[in-house]
Amino acid sequence: MVFRRFRGGAPMPEPLRETVLEPGTAAGVSRRRFLGAVAAGSAGALLAGGALRGEARASISAIEQAQADALAEEDFWSKVRREFLISDELAYMNSGTLGPMPKPVYYAVVDGYRALASDPGRENARQVEAQDDLRQELAAFVNADPGEVALTRNTTEGMSFIANGLDLKPGDEVLCTFHEHPGGLEPWKIKAKRFGVVVKELPFPIPASDPAEILNLFEDAITPRTRVISVSHVTFPTGCMLPVSRLAALARPRGILTLVDGAHAIGMVDLDMHEMGVDFYASSPYKWAGAPVGTGFLYMRRESQDRVWPTVASMGWDDEEAGARRYDRLSQRAGPLLLATLAALEFQNAIGRGRIEERVRALAARLGERLRAIAGVTLYASENPELCCGLTGFALEGFDRIEVVDTLWRRNRVWVRETDYGLNTVRASTHHYNTEDQVDRLADGIQQILTEGTI
Numbered sequence: 001m002v003f004r005r006f007r008g009g010a011p012m013p014e015p016l017r018e019t020v021l022e023p024g025t026a027a028g029v030s031r032r033r034f035l036g037a038v039a040a041g042s043a044g045a046l047l048a049g050g051a052l053r054g055e056a057r058a059s060i061s062a063i064e065q066a067q068a069d070a071l072a073e074e075d076f077w078s079k080v081r082r083e084f085l086i087s088d089e090l091a092y093m094n095s096g097t098l099g100p101m102p103k104p105v106y107y108a109v110v111d112g113y114r115a116l117a118s119d120p121g122r123e124n125a126r127q128v129e130a131q132d133d134l135r136q137e138l139a140a141f142v143n144a145d146p147g148e149v150a151l152t153r154n155t156t157e158g159m160s161f162i163a164n165g166l167d168l169k170p171g172d173e174v175l176c177t178f179h180e181h182p183g184g185l186e187p188w189k190i191k192a193k194r195f196g197v198v199v200k201e202l203p204f205p206i207p208a209s210d211p212a213e214i215l216n217l218f219e220d221a222i223t224p225r226t227r228v229i230s231v232s233h234v235t236f237p238t239g240c241m242l243p244v245s246r247l248a249a250l251a252r253p254r255g256i257l258t259l260v261d262g263a264h265a266i267g268m269v270d271l272d273m274h275e276m277g278v279d280f281y282a283s284s285p286y287k288w289a290g291a292p293v294g295t296g297f298l299y300m301r302r303e304s305q306d307r308v309w310p311t312v313a314s315m316g317w318d319d320e321e322a323g324a325r326r327y328d329r330l331s332q333r334a335g336p337l338l339l340a341t342l343a344a345l346e347f348q349n350a351i352g353r354g355r356i357e358e359r360v361r362a363l364a365a366r367l368g369e370r371l372r373a374i375a376g377v378t379l380y381a382s383e384n385p386e387l388c389c390g391l392t393g394f395a396l397e398g399f400d401r402i403e404v405v406d407t408l409w410r411r412n413r414v415w416v417r418e419t420d421y422g423l424n425t426v427r428a429s430t431h432h433y434n435t436e437d438q439v440d441r442l443a444d445g446i447q448q449i450l451t452e453g454t455i
């Protein structure tokens, strides 16, 4: 059999034979619910006008109704899952790479582009104006001020904006972990090559068990030349949630800036930028927050902004009153994607950020418990709730990670990913739309591989 190869040299598994929902078909939205929602107008200020708007509203109303009905946990989440287009056959467990958009977001993307195609001038003006609504909503979502939010395209761009924008001298030091994503590390490698900045990648135990141990490693590595601590909030190869607020508390009194690669956290855990106390936080809401791919945000603490030069410049880049806005002067933007991110936040808010975090943690705990009970599995996720979250890394003794990922897809229709970093890792993301049954399906599939081998 011939496979297309994709990253890591893994074979590209065969696709599901699934019909893609066409916009405007209102699949999954009953006429009664649709009309009810439009009449009630309960879903707030959603998006562009157009044929799809009512469907988007109906979707949010369905969540609100499920909340009001005080359903049992699994029943509630099964209603939420119905507001996604994701195939019932598929146990999709890779939000860590790319999360599925819920229906209102998908509709908003399509609707936004349709409106642009039919009335470009006025619609573009409306979409440009809506960027500030998004800035406000994002700020509220992560407890920041609107003037601290730059609208980027993803985490990599945010990390690059900070690394590129700081004035650092030869010999200045940046502390990272040994498990940074290239999108968070490579911007510093450019800095090292161009300016002689020293990048240190600190190892820590896997699985980690004690946040204090990680803090001590950083404290010991700090020298008079340390300028920045730049770490992932959740490390991507194994899913370790680092104690970033405590790292920030360590850094600030020493005059060291903290930059967090938060690709995974928004939409997975309830974030509070002001409480966290970091200087900069880059994220990608298209992973766990249901936004369309191509949207990101960069939190920039008000007091730290004057340390950073804008990387991309257009009108307004030197307007200090504009706050973080002056770092996202990218001229024409993909307006429909920005607007659809508003729908994503609305969808998450309708469920509740705290409720989502609890669900994500409960599913990950269930997976961890199942995996710990299987002989031949090495679990990389921490047992300490402070250090783990919705990403779970593990390895199967005697089996190559790529074959495991492929077999889980073929046999069980479970989609997970692999990472290497010398740990031969299989990584599962458990998000709220996953079910307890799906978690068990994954664990059963792993047990079967260890008993019968891969296919």
Ligand SMILES: Cc1ncc(COP(=O)(O)O)c(C=O)c1O
Residues within 6 Å of the ligand: 096, 097, 154, 155, 156, 157, 180, 181, 183, 184, 232, 234, 235, 236, 261, 263, 264, 283, 284
């Ligand atoms: C920890 C981490 N940082 C950064 C990135 C890059 O994200 P993006 O492609 O949205 O820039 C990823 C992607 O998976 C990641 O896992």
